[in-house]
Structure formats: C-alpha cells, structure tokens
Amino acid sequence: MALLEMKDISIEFPGVKALNHVSFASETGRVHALIGANGAGKSTLMKVLSGAYSHYTGEIHLDGRKAVITSPRDALEEGIQIVHQEVDTALIPYLTVGENILLHDLVNEMGRKQLVGWKPLHKKATRILEEMNISVSSKMLVSELTLAQKQMVLIARAVSAQCRFLILDEPTAPLSHSETNELFRIVRNLKAQHVGIIFISHRLPEIFEICDDITVMRNGELVIKENISETSIHRVIEQMLGKSLDEQFPFLNGKVGEIVLEVKGLSDAEKIKDLNLTVRAGEIIGIAGLVGAGKTELCKTLFGCTKITAGDVFLNGRKLKLKNPHQAVRQGMALVPEERRKEGILVEESVAANLTAANLGQFTKVFSFLDRRAEKQKAVEIIQTLGIKTPSEKTKVQNLSGGNQQKIAIGKWLIADADVYIFDEPTKGVDVGAKKDIFELISALAKRGKAIVYASSEFPEILGITNRLYVLYDGRAVKELETSAATEEELLFYSTGGR
Amino acid sequence: MEVSKPVTAQSLPKKKFELFDFFYKYGTILTILVLIGVFTAANPSFVQGHNLMNILRSISIVTIIAIGITISLSVKGFDLSVGSVASLSNAIAISMFVWFSQNTATAIFSALAAALMVGIINSVMIVKVKIPDMLLTLATMFIIQGIALTYTKGATISQNMVMPDGTFATGKISAAFEKIGQVPWIIVIMAAAVVLVHVLLNYTKHGRYMYVIGGNEEAARLSGIPVDKYKVAAYLLSAFFASIGGIVLASRVMTAEINAGTPYLMDAVAAAFIGFSVFGSGKPNAFGTLVGAILIGILQNGLVMMSVPYYSMDIVKGAVLAFALALTYYKQKK
Ligand SMILES: Nc1ncnc2c1ncn2[C@@H]1O[C@H](COP(=O)(O)OP(=O)(O)OP(=O)(O)O)[C@@H](O)[C@H]1O
Ligand SMILES: [Mg+2]
Numbered sequence: 001m002a003l004l005e006m007k008d009i010s011i012e013f014p015g016v017k018a019l020n021h022v023s024f025a026s027e028t029g030r031v032h033a034l035i036g037a038n039g040a041g042k043s044t045l046m047k048v049l050s051g052a053y054s055h056y057t058g059e060i061h062l063d064g065r066k067a068v069i070t071s072p073r074d075a076l077e078e079g080i081q082i083v084h085q086e087v088d089t090a091l092i093p094y095l096t097v098g099e100n101i102l103l104h105d106l107v108n109e110m111g112r113k114q115l116v117g118w119k120p121l122h123k124k125a126t127r128i129l130e131e132m133n134i135s136v137s138s139k140m141l142v143s144e145l146t147l148a149q150k151q152m153v154l155i156a157r158a159v160s161a162q163c164r165f166l167i168l169d170e171p172t173a174p175l176s177h178s179e180t181n182e183l184f185r186i187v188r189n190l191k192a193q194h195v196g197i198i199f200i201s202h203r204l205p206e207i208f209e210i211c212d213d214i215t216v217m218r219n220g221e222l223v224i225k226e227n228i229s230e231t232s233i234h235r236v237i238e239q240m241l242g243k244s245l246d247e248q249f250p251f252l253n254g255k256v257g258e259i260v261l262e263v264k265g266l267s268d269a270e271k272i273k274d275l276n277l278t279v280r281a282g283e284i285i286g287i288a289g290l291v292g293a294g295k296t297e298l299c300k301t302l303f304g305c306t307k308i309t310a311g312d313v314f315l316n317g318r319k320l321k322l323k324n325p326h327q328a329v330r331q332g333m334a335l336v337p338e339e340r341r342k343e344g345i346l347v348e349e350s351v352a353a354n355l356t357a358a359n360l361g362q363f364t365k366v367f368s369f370l371d372r373r374a375e376k377q378k379a380v381e382i383i384q385t386l387g388i389k390t391p392s393e394k395t396k397v398q399n400l401s402g403g404n405q406q407k408i409a410i411g412k413w414l415i416a417d418a419d420v421y422i423f424d425e426p427t428k429g430v431d432v433g434a435k436k437d438i439f440e441l442i443s444a445l446a447k448r449g450k451a452i453v454y455a456s457s458e459f460p461e462i463l464g465i466t467n468r469l470y471v472l473y474d475g476r477a478v479k480e481l482e483t484s485a486a487t488e489e490e491l492l493f494y495s496t497g498g499r
Numbered sequence: 500m501e502v503s504k505p506v507t508a509q510s511l512p513k514k515k516f517e518l519f520d521f522f523y524k525y526g527t528i529l530t531i532l533v534l535i536g537v538f539t540a541a542n543p544s545f546v547q548g549h550n551l552m553n554i555l556r557s558i559s560i561v562t563i564i565a566i567g568i569t570i571s572l573s574v575k576g577f578d579l580s581v582g583s584v585a586s587l588s589n590a591i592a593i594s595m596f597v598w599f600s601q602n603t604a605t606a607i608f609s610a611l612a613a614a615l616m617v618g619i620i621n622s623v624m625i626v627k628v629k630i631p632d633m634l635l636t637l638a639t640m641f642i643i644q645g646i647a648l649t650y651t652k653g654a655t656i657s658q659n660m661v662m663p664d665g666t667f668a669t670g671k672i673s674a675a676f677e678k679i680g681q682v683p684w685i686i687v688i689m690a691a692a693v694v695l696v697h698v699l700l701n702y703t704k705h706g707r708y709m710y711v712i713g714g715n716e717e718a719a720r721l722s723g724i725p726v727d728k729y730k731v732a733a734y735l736l737s738a739f740f741a742s743i744g745g746i747v748l749a750s751r752v753m754t755a756e757i758n759a760g761t762p763y764l765m766d767a768v769a770a771a772f773i774g775f776s777v778f779g780s781g782k783p784n785a786f787g788t789l790v791g792a793i794l795i796g797i798l799q800n801g802l803v804m805m806s807v808p809y810y811s812m813d814i815v816k817g818a819v820l821a822f823a824l825a826l827t828y829y830k831q832k833k
Contacts, residue, residue, distance in 0.1 A: 305721070329723025343721050346714040348781070357711050358722040360704045368704040412722065 009058035015391030028196035036217035038403025039389035051075035079164030098125030098138035176291035249464035257281035260451035265311035286462035287455035289472030334418035344409030352379035359416035524779035526826035538801035558796035559689035565767035567740030572783035581741035583643035585760025588745030618738030680751030697785035
C-alpha cells in the first residue's frame with residue numbers, strides 16, 4: 001500500500017488564490033472522492049499533483065519520500081495519471097484510437113526505432129480495450145467518437161501505462177447510466193489491482209456508491225476528510241456549500257398558455273424520425289433519453305443547425321423555415337448546447353464578451369458602436385445572478401473552472417430575450433448549489449411565459465423540473481407523460497426501448 | 500450562493516511573471532527602439548525628419564495591404580491573394596489612364612470593382628463551397644496573377660508606351676491621381692485605413708462578432724451570429740484594402756509592372772502576425788499591424804542606409820524579425 005500526501009499546497013493565478021494551504025492525503029487500493037462547488041479548486045489541486053504547474057508552494061510525499069513534481073513527466077514517472085475534465089483537449093482527433101491510447105509509448109518508448117509498427121500497436125491497443133471491456137475499435141479515428149467513448153479512450157490510455165494513482169476529473173459527467181456502471185466496473189477492477197483512484201464528481205449519489213473516502217473542498221481550502229461510511233450526503237453538501245441546501249427543485253405553478261412551439265412529424269437526415277411534440281407558453285417540457293437517443297440532434301434540428309428532411313416546425317402558429325441558427329435566434333429561440341467548450345463558449349474571450357455574444361445588439365449605440373459601460377454593467381449583473389466565480393468580467397473564460405464555464409454558456413441566453421429556450425444537458429458538471437440556481441432560473445423563465453425544452457439523461461432532474469415530458473428512444477419520441485404521473489423506472493423502461 | 504463570491508484582487512501574485520509579460524507586450528516596440536538606436540548610432544541622419552517621413556511613406560502600401568489581411572485573420576481566415584489583387588488593381592488603374600484615356604474616378608473605381616469581384620469569388624468558394632481558405636486563396640493568387648499578366652500582355656504599362664500596333668499610347672495619368680502616392684496623401688490614406696479598421700474591430704458590434712467567429716466558429720454560429728455573412732464581408736474588405744494598396748502603388752510608381760504587388764504579400768503577412776503581440780492583445784489588430792509594418796520598414800530603411808548589400812538584406816531582415824517574435828512569444832512556463 002502506498003501513501004500519497006500533499007502538504008500545505010498553495011497556488012495563485014492572477015487575481016485568484018486558487019489553493020490555500022491544502023493538505024490532502026490518499027492511499028492506493030482505495031477510491032477517494034474529491035468534491036466541492038464549482039471553482040473550489042478540485043481540478044487545480046489535481047493539476048498540481050499531475051505536474052501541470054510548477055509555481056505552487058508546498059510538498060508532495062509518496063510513501064513518506066518527498067517527490068518533486070513540476071512537470072507532467074515527473075508525475076508520470078511517479079505513476080500518477082490524470083484524465084482531465086475537458087476530454088477533448090487531451091486527445092488528438094485525427095489519430096486513431098490505438099495511437100491515442102499508446103501515445104505515451106509512441107512518444108517515449110520508441111527509442112531508436114524510426115518506424116511505427118501498426119500491427120503490434122493496434123493489437124496492443126485492442127487488448128487494452130478488451131481487458132477494459134470497451135467496445136471501440138482501435139482503428140477508428142478519435143474525431144468520430146462520442147464524448148463518452150473519448151472518455152473511455154483516455155482512461156484506457158491512463159491505465160495502459162504504469163499507474164499507481166489515477167485521477168478522474170468529473171469522468172461521469174458525459175456518461176450515460178450504463179456507461180457509468182461500465183466505468184465503475186473498471187474503477188473497482190483497478191482498485192482491486194491496488195491502484196489509488198481520486199474521483200471528482202458533482203453527482204453525490206454515485207460518490208457514495210463507489211468511494212471509500214471523501215475530501216470536501218471549499219474556496220480553495222480543504223474542509224473535511226472523512227470515511228464515506230461515516231458521513232451522509234446531507235453533511236457533505238453542507239460542508240461544501242457552507243450552508244445546508246433545502247428542496248432542490250423549485251415549485252412550478254403549472255399555469256400554461258397557448259402553444260408556442262409545435263413539431264409535427266419531424267425527421268432529419270440521420271437520427272430524428274417522425275417526431276411530434278408541443279410546448280406551451282410557461283411550460284417546461286422534458287426530453288428524457290439515454291446518451292445517444294437523439295436529444296442533442298433534436299435540439300440542434302429545432303435550432304436550425306441541421307436540415308429537416310420531413311415534417312414541420314411551427315412557432316406561435318407560423319411555420320418556421322430555418323436555414324441556420326442566426327434565423328432561429330431572430331425568431332426568438334435560444335439554445336444552450338451540450339458541448340460547451342466546443343459550441344458554447346469562446347475560451348479566448350473575456351467573460352463579458354461571452355455573456356453578450358448572443359445579443360450584442362442590446363449594447364450598441366449609433367452605427368453599431370459598442371457601449372462598453374452597458375456591456376460591463378450587464379455582465380456584472382449576470383455574474384452575480386448566476387454566482388459565476390471569476391475575478392472580474394474581463395477574465396478570459398479559459399481561466400474559469402468547468403462549472404463556471406457552463407454557467408456562462410447559460411448566462412448569455414438570459415441576456416437575449418427569447419420565447420423558446422432549449423437546454424441540452426445544462427447541469428453537466430455543475431455543483432449541487434449551482435444546479436439549484438439553474439433550476440430556479442429555468443422556472444423563473446417559465447413563469448415569465450417562456451416555452452422551455454429541457455433535454456437530459458438525468459431522469460431525476462427531468463422529473464423534478466418539468467411539467468410534461470417525452471421519452472426519446474433512437475430518435476423517436478416513444479412516450480409522452482405528465483411529469484406528476486411519471487416515475488424514474490418508467491422513464492428507464494421507455495428509454496431503453498420498452499413498450 | 501455563498502461560495503461564488505468573486506475573489507478580490509488582494510491576493511494578486513506580483514513580480515514573478517512581470518518581466519515576461521513586459522516582453523510579451525512591448526517586445527516589438529522595444530525592438531523598434533533598439534533598431535532606431537543602432538541605426539542612429541551608425542548614421543545620425545537616420546532620425547532626421549525627412550528620413551522618418553521616408554520610412555512612413557515606404558511602409559504605407561505594406562500597411563494598407565496588411566490591414567486587409569488583419570481583417571481576414573480576425574475571422575480566422577487567411578487571404579493569400581492580396582498580393583496579386585494589388586497587382587491587378589495597379590494594372591487596371593494605370594491602363595485606364597494610358598490605354599483608354601479615362602478620368603481618375605473611372606480608373607479608381609474599375610480597379611476597386613475588379614478587386615471586389617475577386618473578393619466575391621474568394622468568399623463564395625470559402626463560405627459556400629467550403630474550400631479551406633489557404634488553399635483557395637493560393638489558387639486565386641495564381642489565377643489573378645495570370646489574369647493581370649494576360650491583361651497587360653506581360654508588358655509594363657507606362658505613359659507613352661509602345662502599343663502592339665506600333666503607335667505610342669496617348670493617355671496621360673491625371674495630376675490628381677499622381678497625388679495619391681505622394682506625401683502627405685499616401686500617409687493620410689494609410690492612417691485612415693488603420694484608424695478605420697481599428698475602430699471597426701475594437702469599438703463596433705461587427706468587430707466583436709468577427710473576433711467571436713475567429714475565436715470559436717461553432718459557438719458563434721450557435722449564438723445566432725450570421726457567420727457566413729461576416730466571413731464574406733471579411734474577404735471583401737481584404738480584397739478592398741489590397742486594391743487600395745494597388746492603387747496607391749500605381750500612383751507612386753506611375754507604371755504597372757508585372758506582378759508589382761506580389762512582393763508586398765509576405766511583408767504584409769509578417770506585419771499582421773507581428774501585430775498579434777503588440778501591447779499583448781493576442782489577436783489580429785489594426786494598430787499592431789501598423790507597428791509590425793513600422794518594424795519592417797525601419798529595418799529595410801536602416802539596412803539600406805548602412806549599405807548592407809541588397810542580396811544579403813533578407814538574411815538580416817528575417818533574423819531580426821525572428822528575434823522580435825522570439826522576444827514576444829518566449830514566455831516562461833507558468
Ligand atoms: N490557469 C488559471 N488561470 C487563472 N485562474 C485559474 C486557472 N486555473 C484555475 N483558476 C481559478 O482557480 C479556481 C479553482 O478552479 P478549479 O478549476 O480548480 O475549480 P473546480 O473545483 O475544479 O471547479 P469545477 O467543479 O467547476 O470544475 C477558479 O476560481 C478558477 O477560476
Ligand atoms: Mg474542475
């Protein structure tokens with residue numbers, strides 16, 4: 001059994017003290033949960049451990065021996081592997097799965113060999129994939145994979161090398177239920193092989209399912225470390241937010257008006273087939289479905305991103321003919337997309353520029369000149385309403401924590417005043433406190449008479465926030481239910497193809 | 500929510516990165532100052548008024564063309580055809596006077612119209628047919644170069660030139676047109692281009708949209724920004740400024756030599772890229788582009804004054820450019 005100790009770790013970024021004298025300890029052969037609100041410093045602490053930064057203070061000890069970790073290479077040599085929160089940044093899209101899994105070998109183990117042996121490479125990669133029971137071909141290009149598959153490839157890469165500690169930063173956020181179970185099987189396997197796993201997640205139930213120890217962080221500091229069997233979800237939430245959290249879902253008043261959005265027999269070229277749905281003013285409808293059921297495709301088709309091959313969409317009784325999202329926005333629609341880093345935010349731009357990107361027209365004077373004061377004012381307002389943790393509205397979005405980036409993707413549509421709001425997995429990677437804020441925002445929008453489409457594979461959320469729901473299976477809306485009469489078992493039943 | 504209180508600036512880490520930040524922001528300007536120092540030491544007349552004017556005049560065409568490139572870069576596009584567009588505009592403007600005895604307005608408008616046609620072709624092929632910009636503009640670069648050559652029949656157009664039928668060309672270049680390429684107008688045009696585009700990119704909605712598109716095209720599209728329209732506009736503006744560059748060039752040399760605009764492409768690209776780092780903006784920007792062009796102009800002028808032979812000039816020029824870039828991009832690992 002090996003012991004990992006991080007002692008008195010502090011790190012600063014311009015304007016932020018991200019970690020403040022944090023002492024963290026973990027052991028091999030155990031699964032250790034690391035939790036905290038968005039921006040608490042979880043990812044940063046793990047980046048320190050995996051050698052992403054060299055300007056921190058404090059010490060890292062392994063088995064009582066001081067380990068100097070200031071570069072990713074140092075960390076790898078100590079057997080510390082990390083799977084980052086943003087999977088896209090760690091994979092090379094135009095290489096195959098096999099090459100990505102064995103990237104480390106390709107880079108460091110070639111020695112004097114100049115030629116890549118494709119056969120052994122794919123053979124080795126296939127073996128690793130098989131051992132982990134991942135059904136992805138080693139020869140596929142990473143760019144063709146789904147988010148969940150990319151995640152799997154990254155984990156495969158991590159464990160294919162020498163690995164004493166494996167850090168998983170929000171691995172389950174993009175995964176479906178069955179994929180999560182798959183992952184947990186792998187995690188238990190690794191645990192049995194005496195790998196120490198540090199597991200970051202905002203889904204508390206699964207933490208209690210898989211973890212042995214739990215460490216809670218708040219505002220760059222370590223609050224508690226406990227044995228999971230001796231604590232409770234309630235206590236953990238209280239520690240991480242600094243206050244207790246009451247009812248998670250807001251009360252819906254259920255007053256609905258006229259039909260705003262009506263979809264009749266909609267099909268697209270790939271996924272969506274003969275789909276019908278209606279949304280009324282003030283109504284939140286849920287699109288429940290597993291990962292891959294077509295929720296994202298539906299959202300994008302409604303928003304004019306992909307071509308409709310059959311059927312019609314009516315907005316306020318008028319037939320819509322959308323050629324692109326620009327027209328959708330002009331007709332009063334808004335979409336919070338699922339893959340925020342790729343589709344929702346501009347990492348290189350400031351928080352303010354991100355928040356106003358969808359409706360810059362509001363912040364202009366004559367001749368389209370920008371009114372920066374108004375822009376700043378509104379940005380600060382949204383930062384406060386959403387509780388976005390950022391040093392200022394001028395900070396570049398790439399320096400914010402994952403959950404705070406998600407809040408920005410949502411926040412920009414609060415400025416644009418739309419009639420129909422489409423949310424595609426909006427709570428992905430968002431902490432419980434912020435989740436509650438987002439639910440409240442959505443219900444406030446509904447109370448103002450907006451029509452809301454809420455697509456998610458988190459069934460408890462669908463059941464908590466919607467008035468009515470459709471279950472999506474393989475691109476079809478297979479079932480329509482009043483939320484008050486639906487149960488989680490029912491949703492699972494229909495979403496796996498039951499009739 | 501309590502946890503989301505923004506962290507205040509009290510805990511700002513100081514000193515450590517400052518030196519590198521400083522170089523990143525001011526590296527280019529520093530290089531310019533050092534160069535001025537060196538050249539003045541070697542030849543005090545370098546800093547005399549008329550030489551500085553000279554430098555400004557000499558960089559104006561590069562700057563104008565580079566401003567167009569800056570615009571295409573702002574939407575993460577790249578326009579390699581600007582050099583040949585400048586050549587074409589140059590040839591058309593001069594030929595309108597010399598061959599067809601037209602007036603100034605006609606000459607200028609014909610040159611601009613031809614350039615805008617190129618801009619339209621570029622943008623349609625890039626936006627609609629979706630050919631990668633580099634490849635497409637590389638192709639149009641050759642096509643336009645060929646068209647310009649065919650149009651001039653491979654000859655230099657100048658006043659009193661011998662026409663194919665053996666007679667002399669009778670058209671005269673107007674006095675008004677002649678003024679464009681002279682101080683102060685040439686510098687005024689350059690300054691106007693820089694200021695206009697600087698204002699466009701930094702202070703208007705349109706500029707912000709262009710940067711947003713350059714930052715993340717998909718996110719821009721999903722935010723409802725008419726991405727295609729802005730890209731079309733960017734390539735049109737790029738061609739427009741290339742054409743202005745060509746017209747100014749025509750007026751400055753009063754002839755249309757074959758491929759006269761081509762040499763400006765590389766200097767303009769360099770100026771635009773150097774401009775990224777000026778004052779740490781990190782993205783294409785008009786003012787930075789001007790600074791980039793000034794750096795190149797000073798180098799060129801200084802080297803001539805130090806009588807570095809023309810054949811080894813590119814070595815020094817390239818080396819100093821690389822040095823300026825190294826100074827700006829070398830950042831300590833954070
Ligand atoms: N490179 C950086 N530059 C500036 N600030 C940073 C940088 N990296 C992290 N931060 C800041 O440090 C704080 C902690 O961020 P971190 O990513 O560790 O949060 P987290 O706990 O992982 O949150 P989430 O659950 O949202 O992923 C945040 O306020 C973030 O803005
Ligand atoms: Mg994180």
